Every structure is written in structure tokens, then in C-alpha cells.
Amino acid sequence: MATAEPAAQTHHHEPQSFWTKYVFSQDHKVIAMQYMITALIMGFIGMVMSWIFRIQLAWPDHNLPFMRFLMPTNMESGTLQTPGYYMLVTMHGTIMIFFLLTAILTGGFGNFLIPLQVGARDMAFPFLNMLSYWFYFLSCVVITVSLFVSTGAASAGWTSYPPLSALAKATPGSGLGQDLWLIAIALFIVASTMGSLNYVTTALNMRTKGMTLMRMPLTVWGIVVAAVLGLFAFPALFAGAVLLLLDRHLGTSFFLPHLVLGGEHIVRNGGSPLLWQHLFWFLGHPEVYILILPAMGITSEILSNGARKPIFGYKVMVGSLVAIAFLSFIVWGHHMFVSGMNPWLGFAFVITTLIIAIPSAIKTFNWLGTLWKGNIRFTTPMLYAIGFISTFVTGGLTGIFLGNSALDIPLHDTYFVVAHFHVVMGLSSVFGIFGGIYYWFPKMTGKMMSERWGKVHFWLTFIGSYGVFWTMHYLGFMGMPRRYFNYESFQFLPPSMHALQIIITISALVVGAAQLIFVVNFLYSWLRGPKAPDNPWQATTLEWQAPTPPPHGNWGEHLPEVHRWPYDYSVPGASADFVPQTVPVEVEPSGEHHRRAVAVNGHTNGHSNGHHA
Amino acid sequence: MKLSSRQAFWYAAFLLIFTAIAAYTVANKTWWFPPLASVQGGEIDNLFMITLVITGIVFIAVHIVLAYFVWRYRGQADRKAAYVTHNTPFEISAAATVAVALVILVGGGTTLWTKIQSPPPADAFTVEVWAEQFRWTFHYPGADGRMGNVDVRFISDDNPYGLDPNDPYAKDDIFATEMHVPYGKPIAVILRSKDVLHSFFLPHFRMKMDVVPGMKTRMWFTPTQAGVFEIPCAELCGVGHYIMRGVLTVESPEQFNEWISQQTPVGMSQ
Structure with missing residues (x-):
């Protein structure tokens, strides 16, 4: 699909001032770096939150006096308080899913790679692209500010199920913190929509001469399909956020029936908390594919390069990306098997959910097929790409348990679920992201990252992450419910669960320390790293x-x-x-x-x- | 290419060690489900084991193949990778194999789901449950043997459980802070919430159902042993979520009758 180059585009006016070059830039590469660095900072905050609640879970009698500087209201005595715990788990999930993973994969990698890999000079709508980043930035500011309001940040879980999230009296975080959460999410959706429009349009209309659709790298395919998912799925959550704000402040009854909270009648009529769950998961399930499809694309790219072999089954890879994306829209009910939703709906959702295993398995076979008879170079990006195969398979297989409604009954809302989604969607997309950063850092900055420290970072992250998340499956078997501040009230959990909790927390702290190595490597290499050649990995793609x-x-x-x-x-x-x-x-x-x-x-x-x- | 061999060796070794530890601890049931106490739970556990065997084979096979490829195809300077782009027969047969395994799992799963979600048998013993921040209350019929209507709209200081003042059957109903049921019958549970979402979780019975304000939700199960079991709340319901604990005692019909006769009816008689 050759596009004649518009005359106006041949002579791009290079921005001159500091502001137009680095701040309000319309250059996709600068916007990509803005997205990437903002997202990494948000991710760092989300990770520190997980350290604090993991310490609480392993050592409920901890005393960390220095923490009162970080969390003056919730750790005044050096011990984490209950409202603070719920605030942390809620914000950890929200920040990681939206503000780190979604933002960096589409806003960061999408922005950098799409124009460069399809041979365009920039995005189709550079101004919209700039606006997308600044809306994202604003949403980050709002969600960060919400951490400091007097009633605390949102604490109804990252899923924000009403009535807990609808009534200020229901839980401390359901005050101003919850409003800011909803506003931040709405702003984020605006940002994501503007970005996604750009990614899809650019890939469809701005490919250079000879770049047919079936010659696009799988990275572009993954990101563009994810962008399409975002365009169709995010509006449901946007609508949900607006309706929930109305329920909170204007007395409407979208999600609220008549109820009695703390002895006081809340007179509403006819609303149902299940409506929110449908709206939330109509986004929520495609959302996890918004995270995994770009990571699959990046991984495919790196595996082919590292194995020095064509990606195995290119057309099938594209087809299975599209198939997974389509299916992701008709499986949301598997989050609601025991929610009170009509149980007969469960049938349809079991079938559609388990069908996803077929394209997922095909992709896995193709990644293995790519390594088969290859000549593998163990670069840091390649270590992550191979790790992705392992985590995707491990986490995908536990999905077969949860997607089968009868098995979901005992496992739902236990640590088995926490383990499943962290491995398949958290770890796998993080592995895609790290692989991608090590791989494209030379092109982004003109410098090489340290391979030695990259490998240290990889091994600590890989081993530590399985230490955290594989172990959680056992807690799930035991029937340990998630989102518990501590487990002291219950005797059905065997004492060995304490040992597991400690293993998980220590592993999490090791993984955390490994990310500090990454930060130093990233910053030091950018400033002082050796100059990168144009094509350090001897790769084939256009960038x-x-x-x-x-x-x-x-x-x-x-x-x-x-x-x-x-x-x-x-x-x-x-x-x-x-x-x-x-x-x-x-x-x-x-x-x-x-x-x-x-x-x-x-x-x-x-x-x-x-x-x- | 020495570095390449070392990386390949350790990578393959890690994958195999991880797989071995994972497979051993699961097969050995080192950390496992709580002791089983219901008929339905037994069937769920059976399906779980079938799924575990199928997914376990895939998990182990993929990791062994991955480890083998990482070692076998490690980079060497004097070698070039093969130019293989795809293999359609392989892809089709692989997809078909996965599909067959899924048919087994979907078949087993939906059959069991139908059984569990069908209405309870006519002889089931019914208990109604009120959930609120952060406790469970259990509702039994009084001497008339009929459960009175309850609704959140009727709740007041004098009527904390929302009994219908116009329902004659509501006058002698019993509300208890613990759940007791007679052994030997299926148990049906009707769940209501006064305030936010909760989830009625019975780990030993492998049962769980969310409790939703504005709705009645249901579950039923058949205990296979007497004993005292805990009821954790499994849906985030606020700062006291982690202390929302109920107790279920499954006991002989005689013991149950004795227990219920000691409960004071709190109905609308006052």
C-alpha cells in the first residue's frame, strides 16, 4: 500500500524552542518517551505500594517508624492501618493496569514503533497525539493527588464495585478519593482514545511504499489490534464512570437499590450493582488483551531476531491476534460466574472463554517453532522474550481452571485468581515491556544499555516473580480470600501459610530491588552509555x-x-x-x-x- | 560463544528446576484445599483433578521443550538457523488437539455447572442469610415452620432484620449469629445483603455465592460430614472485610433440634 507523500510532509518544520521540542512536542518519538517515562514513574509508585502491603501480609506486627513520612495518616505508628491497606491494594491495581501497562504499551511503544516500523514520518494526527499525552499526564496528576486527600484514596478495589464505591459512608476511601479515581479514569480514557485513533489511522493510511499489511511487523499488529480493542471497550467504562458519579452525587439509581448502611436507609430504587460489573468487565476483559497483545507482538519480534529465524507461522500469528481480540469482547461474564448473574449465562461464557485457549496455544506453538532450529543469541531482550513464553503458558493454563465456571466457584476471589492474572497479564506484559525497552533503547536514545546489568535484572526478576506468583497458587488452593488485611480471624488456613506469605514478600522485595538496578542502568546508559550503532541487533525491520x-x-x-x-x-x-x-x-x-x-x-x-x- | 552456552545452560536449568518444584509440590499436595465436606465439592474436586492432569501435562511438556530448545539451539558462530517459516499441518493438528482437550473440559464443566445451579431438591433444608458490614445473620422459621418475608425496606431500630409486619409467618422467626444445619439433607441457602456486596464462601464445601443488595442469590449443597466450619466473606465489603467471619455447624438432626429450641424468636411479636 504505497502512499504518495503529501508535499507538506516532505519538509517537516523542525521545532526550535525548548517547549515545542521537549514539552509540548508533536513528534511521536518525544511523545513516546514522555509516555514511557511517566508510565515507569507511575509503575514505580505502584510497586512501592505493593512492598508495603506485602510487608503487612508477611509480618502483621511490623514496625517501620520511617514509614510515617511516606504515609502520615495510615502509618503514623509505623504499622500499616486497615484503611491504608485497602487504599494501597486498590491503587496498586489501578496504577499498574492503566497508568503503567496500558500507557507504556500503547502510548510508549505504540508511539515510538508504529511510524518507524511502517515507514511514516510521524503519526497521522500529531496534535491529537500531543493532546493524548497531556490528558494522560493530567490523569496521572489526578490519581496521584487522590493519594493525599484527607479521607484517603479510593479503596474499593481496582474494580471499584458499588455500593462500596458509590457511598461515602461505605468505606473511608469512598469520599473525595473515589471521585478523583473516577475522574482520573475518565481522563485516562480520553487520552487512550485519542492515542488509539492515531495508532490505527497511522498504521492503515501512512505505510510507506511496499509496506503491505501482511508485511507489517507483529509489533505493529499487536499494538494496532490493542488500539482497536481500546476504542470499542473503553467507552463502556467511561459511561460507567459517569453513571457512578451521578449515583454518588445526584441521587440517581443506576447501581444502587434501596439499602441500609450503618443503620441508615439509603432510599434509591431499581438500580443494580451488577450493571456496574457488566460495564466494568466489558472493558475489563478486553483491557487485559490490550496489555497482552502488544507484549505478544514485541515478544514475537525479539524471538525472531534473537533466534535468527523467521517468526514461525506469521499469517497464523496475525490471525490468532485478531481472533483473540474478537473473542475478548464476548467473555466478560467469566468474571461474574458467582456474582448473582443468571447462572445459565455462565454456559456461553465458559465456552467463549475456553475457545480463547486455541489461538493462545497456536501462538505458543509458533513461538516454540521460532526457536526450533534457531541459532539463539542470549541478549537481554531475548532472555525476556523466552521468559514471556514460560509466564504466558503458566498463567494461561490456570485460566483454564478459572474459565470453567464450576471450578471457578471455590477459586473465585482467592489468591489463585491473584496468581493467575499476575502471571498471565502482569508478568507477561512486563516481560514484553522490559524486552522491548532493552531492544529499542539504542534506537530511542542512541546509547546502549549495559547487557551485564540487564542480565542481572532479568534473572532476579524472573526467579523472584515466580517466587511471588507461583507461590500464590498454593494460598488459593487453601481457599485464602484475597483483599484481607490479615488472616488472624480464621482457623481453616493451615499455619504453613505464614511461611508462604513470607516467601512471597521476600521474593517481592528482591524483585523490587532488581528494578532499582534497571532504573540505574536505564538512566546511566542514557547519559553515559556507549554510542549505539544504527542496527545493533542486526534486525530486519524498518526502524x-x-x-x-x-x-x-x-x-x-x-x-x-x-x-x-x-x-x-x-x-x-x-x-x-x-x-x-x-x-x-x-x-x-x-x-x-x-x-x-x-x-x-x-x-x-x-x-x-x-x-x- | 562461550557466554551463549553458559546462558543457555542456566536458562534451561532454571526452567527444569522450576518445573520440577512446581510439579512436585502440586502432585504431592504439599499445600492443598481444606478437607472436603460436600457432595458437590467432591465433583468439583474431580473436575479440578482432570483439569490439573491435562494442564499439568501441557505445562511440563512446554517447559521441557522450551528448556531443550534453549540449550540445543544456543547460538554458535559456525552455524546458521534454518529457514522455516511455517508448517500448516502441524498448526492444524496442534489446534485440533487443544480443541479436543477443551471439549472434554467444557463438557465436564457445563454438566457439573448445570447440576450445581439447578434448583435444590424438594427435601432441602433452607436457611436464609442476611449479610451486612461485617457480619452474617442466619434466619430460621419459628414454630409455624414457615419463613417470614423480609425486605430491607422494613428495617428499623425495632425491626433490625426487616421482617414484613403484615406477614403472619414472620411473627415467630428466629435469627441467629451462627449457622446450624441438620446433617443428612441438602442445604439450601438464600442470601441477601443490607448494604454492600459480600460473598458467602464455604471453603470446605467448595461453595461460593456473592450477596448482592437488592437481589436474592442462592446456593445449595449436600454436606458429607458433620463438624464446625468457617464462613469467610469473599467479596471486598469495606475495612472490616477480613474479620467478617461466620460459623457453620453441621450436626445430627437431634442436636440441631436442641440448638434451635434454645434460640429465642425475635419476630414481630414485640
């Missing part, structure tokens, strides 16, 4: 053909022209083990046209290498 770091407008005088698909690694007869997409087929052979013949025969071209497994 590596741009100068490092790419200037405003990305490509200098002429747009690149694409002659082949993005995975020409180890092409038989080629002079190197990678052929960039810009190299004409007359110069180097391409596997794109005879890839079918090669695959159907099930064996490789004999003279390409001497290796047979």
Missing part, C-alpha cells in the same frame, strides 16, 4: 534503517521503500543472516515468495546450513 536516534521526520530526504516481509532471517543464499526490509529482492534473495514451498515440504533448503536436528 533500524533510520538514523540513530531518528531525527524529526525520521527518514531524511526520502522515505524508505519496502521490498520484503519483516522476517528474512537466515535466508538461504543471502550474504548475512538477516536481510533488512529495504533491500530489493534483486540484491538479496527473499524467503517471502518461496516460503510456502519450503514450509509445505517440512524441511529446509539443504545448502542453507549444515544443521539438522
Whole structure:
């Protein structure tokens, strides 16, 4: 799909002042870095929150006097108070899901990679793109401010189920903190919508000559499909947030029936808390795919590069991304099997949910197929990409338990669920993000990150994360409910659960310490790291053909022209083990046209290498 | 390429060690479900074990293959990767295998779900439950043997459980802070909330149902043993969520009758 370049775009006016260059920039690369750094800071806050509540869960009698400086109202005595605990778990979830993962994967990687990987000079709507970041920034400010209001931040869980989230009297955080939570989410949705419109439009309309849809790298596919999900799913939560604000302040009854709270009648009529759950999960389930699809794309990209082999089953990979995205819209009820929703609806949701296992399994086979007969380079990005296969499989398989309504009955709202979604959606997307940062950092900053410290960071994170989240499955078996401040009131939990709690917390602190290594590596490398070559990983995709770091407008005088698909690694007869997409087929052979013949025969071209497994 | 071999070795080793620890602790049931106490829970546990075997095989197989590939195809300077782009027959057969496993699981799951969600047997013993921040109250019929109507609208200082003043059956109803049920019958539970969401969780019976203001939700199960069991709340309901504890005593019909006869009716008689 070749697009003639509009005359106006050939001479991009490079911004001159500090403000237009670094702050109110309309350059997709600057906006990407703004998104990425803001999201990482938010993620850091979310992680510190998890340290504090993990300490509470492992050592309920802790005494940390220095903490009163960080949390004056909730840790005045050095011991975490109950309202503070609920505030922390709520804000940890909210910040991690929306303000870290969603923001960095679409706003960060989407912004940086889409124009560079499809050969565009910038996004389709640069001004909208800038606005998207600033709305996101504003939403971050609002959610951060909410931590400091006198009644405390929202504490009804990241799912904010009413009535707890609808009535100020129901729980301390349901005052101004909950209003700010709803406003922040609404602002975030505005930001995400503006960004997603850009990502989809740019990928559809601004591809350079020769860049057909089926020549787009899987990263772009993953991010664009996630953006489409966001465009369709986020409005449901936006509507929910507005309705909940009305219920809170104007006495409407969308989510509230008549109820008695603390002896006082709250006279409302006809509303149902289940309506919120439907609206929330209509976003909430696609949301987890908004996080995982870009991470799948990034992982596919890195695996192919690191194995020096074409991605296995490119077309099927694209097809399964789209299939997963479609299915994600019709499975939300699996969060509600025991919610009071008509149990017969459970049938449909069991079936649609378990069908997702098929495209997910195909993707897993294809990642393994990519490694098969490869020549693997163990770079830091590759370590993360291989780790992604492990975490995605581990977390995906536990989803087969929870997606089956009968098994969900005992497991629902226990630590088994916490373990499941952290492994499959939290860890896996974080692995995609870290892999992606180590991989594209050289192009973003023009500097190389330390591989040695990258590997230390990876190993501590990988081992520590399984220490945290694998262990949680056992607590789930025991029937330990989530969102408990402590477990001292209950005897059915065996004493060995204390040991598990301590293992989890120590592992979490180790993982936390590892992230400090990452921060130092990131900042030090940016300032002092060795200069990066244009194509340090010997990769095929377009962004590596741009100068490092790419200037405003990305490509200098002429747009690149694409002659082949993005995975020409180890092409038989080629002079190197990678052929960039810009190299004409007359110069180097391409596997794109005879890839079918090669695959159907099930064996490789004999003279390409001497290796047979 | 020495570094590559070292990385490959440790990577493969970690994957195998992790898989071995995970498989051993699960197979050994080192940390496991609480002792089973209901018929339905037994069926859920059976389906759980079938699912565990199927997913366990996949988990172990994928990790062994991954570890093997990481080691076997570690980078070497004198070697080039194979140019293989796809293999359609392999993809189709892999997808078909997964589909077959899913048919088994979906079949077992939906059959069991139907059983559990069908109306309780006619001889079931019914208990109604009020949930509120942060306690459970259990509602039994009085001497007339009929449960009176309750509604949140009727709640007042004099009528804390919202009994219907116009319902003659409500006059002698019993409200207790503990749940007692006679052994030998299916137990049906009707759940109501006065204020926010709660969830009635019986870990030993493998049962759980949310309690939703403005709605009646239901569950039923058949105890297989007598004893005293805890009822944690499983849906975040506020700052006291973690102390919202109920107690369920399953006892012989004689013991139950003795217990219920000691409860004072609080109905509308006052």
C-alpha cells in the first residue's frame, strides 16, 4: 500500500524552542518517551505500594517508624492501618493496569514503533497525539493527588464495585478519593482514545511504499489490534464512570437499590450493582488483551531476531491476534460466574472463554517453532522474550481452571485468581515491556544499555516473580480470600501459610530491588552509555534503517521503500543472516515468495546450513 | 560463544528446576484445599483433578521443550538457523488437539455447572442469610415452620432484620449469629445483603455465592460430614472485610433440634 507523500510532509518544520521540542512536542518519538517515562514513574509508585502491603501480609506486627513520612495518616505508628491497606491494594491495581501497562504499551511503544516500523514520518494526527499525552499526564496528576486527600484514596478495589464505591459512608476511601479515581479514569480514557485513533489511522493510511499489511511487523499488529480493542471497550467504562458519579452525587439509581448502611436507609430504587460489573468487565476483559497483545507482538519480534529465524507461522500469528481480540469482547461474564448473574449465562461464557485457549496455544506453538532450529543469541531482550513464553503458558493454563465456571466457584476471589492474572497479564506484559525497552533503547536514545546489568535484572526478576506468583497458587488452593488485611480471624488456613506469605514478600522485595538496578542502568546508559550503532541487533525491520536516534521526520530526504516481509532471517543464499526490509529482492534473495514451498515440504533448503536436528 | 552456552545452560536449568518444584509440590499436595465436606465439592474436586492432569501435562511438556530448545539451539558462530517459516499441518493438528482437550473440559464443566445451579431438591433444608458490614445473620422459621418475608425496606431500630409486619409467618422467626444445619439433607441457602456486596464462601464445601443488595442469590449443597466450619466473606465489603467471619455447624438432626429450641424468636411479636 504505497502512499504518495503529501508535499507538506516532505519538509517537516523542525521545532526550535525548548517547549515545542521537549514539552509540548508533536513528534511521536518525544511523545513516546514522555509516555514511557511517566508510565515507569507511575509503575514505580505502584510497586512501592505493593512492598508495603506485602510487608503487612508477611509480618502483621511490623514496625517501620520511617514509614510515617511516606504515609502520615495510615502509618503514623509505623504499622500499616486497615484503611491504608485497602487504599494501597486498590491503587496498586489501578496504577499498574492503566497508568503503567496500558500507557507504556500503547502510548510508549505504540508511539515510538508504529511510524518507524511502517515507514511514516510521524503519526497521522500529531496534535491529537500531543493532546493524548497531556490528558494522560493530567490523569496521572489526578490519581496521584487522590493519594493525599484527607479521607484517603479510593479503596474499593481496582474494580471499584458499588455500593462500596458509590457511598461515602461505605468505606473511608469512598469520599473525595473515589471521585478523583473516577475522574482520573475518565481522563485516562480520553487520552487512550485519542492515542488509539492515531495508532490505527497511522498504521492503515501512512505505510510507506511496499509496506503491505501482511508485511507489517507483529509489533505493529499487536499494538494496532490493542488500539482497536481500546476504542470499542473503553467507552463502556467511561459511561460507567459517569453513571457512578451521578449515583454518588445526584441521587440517581443506576447501581444502587434501596439499602441500609450503618443503620441508615439509603432510599434509591431499581438500580443494580451488577450493571456496574457488566460495564466494568466489558472493558475489563478486553483491557487485559490490550496489555497482552502488544507484549505478544514485541515478544514475537525479539524471538525472531534473537533466534535468527523467521517468526514461525506469521499469517497464523496475525490471525490468532485478531481472533483473540474478537473473542475478548464476548467473555466478560467469566468474571461474574458467582456474582448473582443468571447462572445459565455462565454456559456461553465458559465456552467463549475456553475457545480463547486455541489461538493462545497456536501462538505458543509458533513461538516454540521460532526457536526450533534457531541459532539463539542470549541478549537481554531475548532472555525476556523466552521468559514471556514460560509466564504466558503458566498463567494461561490456570485460566483454564478459572474459565470453567464450576471450578471457578471455590477459586473465585482467592489468591489463585491473584496468581493467575499476575502471571498471565502482569508478568507477561512486563516481560514484553522490559524486552522491548532493552531492544529499542539504542534506537530511542542512541546509547546502549549495559547487557551485564540487564542480565542481572532479568534473572532476579524472573526467579523472584515466580517466587511471588507461583507461590500464590498454593494460598488459593487453601481457599485464602484475597483483599484481607490479615488472616488472624480464621482457623481453616493451615499455619504453613505464614511461611508462604513470607516467601512471597521476600521474593517481592528482591524483585523490587532488581528494578532499582534497571532504573540505574536505564538512566546511566542514557547519559553515559556507549554510542549505539544504527542496527545493533542486526534486525530486519524498518526502524533500524533510520538514523540513530531518528531525527524529526525520521527518514531524511526520502522515505524508505519496502521490498520484503519483516522476517528474512537466515535466508538461504543471502550474504548475512538477516536481510533488512529495504533491500530489493534483486540484491538479496527473499524467503517471502518461496516460503510456502519450503514450509509445505517440512524441511529446509539443504545448502542453507549444515544443521539438522 | 562461550557466554551463549553458559546462558543457555542456566536458562534451561532454571526452567527444569522450576518445573520440577512446581510439579512436585502440586502432585504431592504439599499445600492443598481444606478437607472436603460436600457432595458437590467432591465433583468439583474431580473436575479440578482432570483439569490439573491435562494442564499439568501441557505445562511440563512446554517447559521441557522450551528448556531443550534453549540449550540445543544456543547460538554458535559456525552455524546458521534454518529457514522455516511455517508448517500448516502441524498448526492444524496442534489446534485440533487443544480443541479436543477443551471439549472434554467444557463438557465436564457445563454438566457439573448445570447440576450445581439447578434448583435444590424438594427435601432441602433452607436457611436464609442476611449479610451486612461485617457480619452474617442466619434466619430460621419459628414454630409455624414457615419463613417470614423480609425486605430491607422494613428495617428499623425495632425491626433490625426487616421482617414484613403484615406477614403472619414472620411473627415467630428466629435469627441467629451462627449457622446450624441438620446433617443428612441438602442445604439450601438464600442470601441477601443490607448494604454492600459480600460473598458467602464455604471453603470446605467448595461453595461460593456473592450477596448482592437488592437481589436474592442462592446456593445449595449436600454436606458429607458433620463438624464446625468457617464462613469467610469473599467479596471486598469495606475495612472490616477480613474479620467478617461466620460459623457453620453441621450436626445430627437431634442436636440441631436442641440448638434451635434454645434460640429465642425475635419476630414481630414485640
